[in-house]
Amino acid sequence: MLLILAAVLSFAAGAGMKVFPIFNPDEASIKQNIEYDEKTGTVNILIVGVDEIPGEKTRRSDTIAVASLDIEEKTIRIISIPRDTRVQIPERGWEKLNHAFAYGGVELLHETVVNLLGIPIHYYAIVNYDSFPKLVDLIGGVDINVNKHLRYTDRAGGVYIDIPKGQQHMDGKTALDYVRFRHDALGDIGRVGRQQRFYRAVFQKMKEPEMLSKIPEILKQGLEMVDTNMTVSQAIQLVAYLKDIPSYKTVIAMLPGRSAYIAGVSYWIPDLSAASELLTAVPEEAEASVDEVAPEKDTLTVEGPQIQELVARIEEPIAVLNGTGQSGLAGSASRLLQSIGVDMAYIGNAKHFDYHYTSIRYPDGSKAASDRAEALAQMCGLSAEVVRPEKGLKNVTIILGKDYEMVFNRLERLTP
Template sequence: MKSILQTKILIIVTAICVVGYIAFGYFFPETGLDNLAPTDRLNLKKNIVVLGVDERSDDVGRSDTLFVVMFDSSNKSASLLSVPRDTRVRIDGHGWDKINHAYAYGGRELTQKTVEELLGIKINNYVMVDFKGFTGLVDAIGGIDIDVEKDMYYHDTWDGFTVDLKKGRQHLDGKTAIQYVRFRDEEGDIGRIRRQQHFLMAVYDKITSADMLLHIPGLAKQLTSMVKTDMPLGDMIDLGRALHSMVKEKGLSMAMVPGTPKYIDGISYWLPDITDLRELMVKMQGATMTEHYKSAAELMEKEYNNAVEKVEKGDDSEENKEAVKEEKELKAKKEEKAKEEKKKQADKDKDAGKNTASQEASSDSRGVVRLVNCSGSKTAGAEAAARLRNAGFEVISGGSGEIIANTVVVSTTNNGAVVNRLSNVPFAHQMRISRDGAADCDGVIMLGSDFK
């Protein structure tokens, strides 16, 4: 029982981690798609597609995390290939679109079919993880201990969450653990992957600890509500042992669909290199590149490049219409969500007896900031103020202060619109929130010696 639970947790944790590892996204070809018959697709390992699904009350959801675990039962090893969620593919019956939209169109079955055709491999099983239960999962194992390597702040208006963690050794519950996993900063994928590996090891240490038996009853209930799979029990146990061995001894072997980010019709996609991808599949499957498999990949890449050229010439609007429509609908939902969040915050402030007029002013798109020059440079303050005004901010002079190394922007409210506005100050900075209902500005900027 414990072994099965640990297996499921490792798959879920890996799914969470791959969310940060996944960058932007892009595509793949026409009705032949991979130009391979199902029997020609590589099937030398047990290939398991894992979908991390984030369903919402007003939306069927999308597979915001998508990867394939390739398990070799002969030597009990496993490797993992992540598929960028914005990978542009030809979805059967829906034209060109992002691969994570396949779940919205046809659920797990259409997603699995699309993944098979993109990668040129046979998918044997699936695992679906509902991320709504993630916080409950971490709470069910009693939380985790992790060293937060730096202060972290990030606000997402669409999903309505804020990451606000302080540097140092901390015990994270479900809510704060997902903040750590979802944090984004200027380091991009490299920083996220490093943090996610730290997180994975922290969870691994916890689920293999001696006191884990105390949490099994609650954990079993939580996992039942989170995970759906068609994997046989024996396979689950074998995979769990392989994951256990690899995490403990040398870490999981991870790769990502090779490609390039690209905008098409104003939408960001990931454009995969099909021939490089097929070479990677041959290597990960332990196969040998045949002439048939190679020529199918070259044909697929040619079709793929022709499709991109059509879009860039403007004569592929019908093919791209559904994706463009979906992006516009998603944008409208995000804007509506931001309005709702702003109204809720205003109602909260009103109930708390705050001056709503002051709050309205602080939410003004101008952004009122108090600038304190802590850089040690006499000219930096004036230069920063000019750049802020050019960016549309109203600047109040806060004089000078003790020299600090890094520029810090402190929001005086947790209003999402204000925080997002302040996060766009035109120079490098760290972000903080310190609510102050009596403040005469949206935020305080302490200009550090890193100002350039």
């Protein structure tokens, strides 16, 4: 829902609504009207997506994130915190983060997140999934090209998702099913990609001329659907102030860490040092380096026998490394490749999590390995620029970068 409001406000601020001062605030007015951290110049907002279970009084915090908005540098950093993050909940001990909301609502969750990240949280925004469809219907739905048939049934929970592949006009309910679906091999990674496509669809919708007259009513009703301790004018001012920032100044990441089992329970163990770096690092405009060259385009269209030819050329197991820090990425990629017919030697993490572009490395001096690497690049839709030799390697290795979604989309299309 917050994504919808951001799109509406961004469009409104640039669509001739300049007669309203709150749509064009300056830095001074923001600092005067909005609480912020004077040491860092940031406004930190706890974002909670809440799911209500029929027949139960307790609400679940299905999505938890912290948005850190730098007023002076005009930078947005959003860190998604896994629900299973192991934290110390005041007066409860070590438990999963989403239990904090169930125990004590947003107040206890707020206190727990502050203790976890070591930063002040100035505001919160709670989005109830019951409200999401209403806002999507308010803008007349969205058009999205679904890249595969999404199906899931949970009779006990009353969940029935069935969205066909292809171009779809989605009403509110269908859009909610689309952005929440995660019951495939990609799990949460696939869900993030779908949410990004939904966001783009909303922006496209707001460009339609007939939407201009509806903006005031959309703002009014939309903001009423969000439970927050910000006033309506504060929310509008803050989003409008940040509407024109370049894309490289928007950083979206998951809380760094690792998965682990403790006493038979699955947890996400956070790397707080890496989290601190994420929250304080100054984003720089991406530039291609010697080690990372942006692929020019998706260079291959393969079908039928061509796929089998590529699989045959990749005659030995390969390695898949996660170069982004996004949990579970290497495992998801390996499952997609295995479903196509490519065998795995091993999966794991790369030396660092700063790979902007996906690349392929192969053992230096091996013509056979070079051919396998080229076939893998073709299969993944990567250009020859990102394929290079490396000394000391035993296997052809694909290192997933921050453009991994393009690779995943390609592999999904090739999956039988």
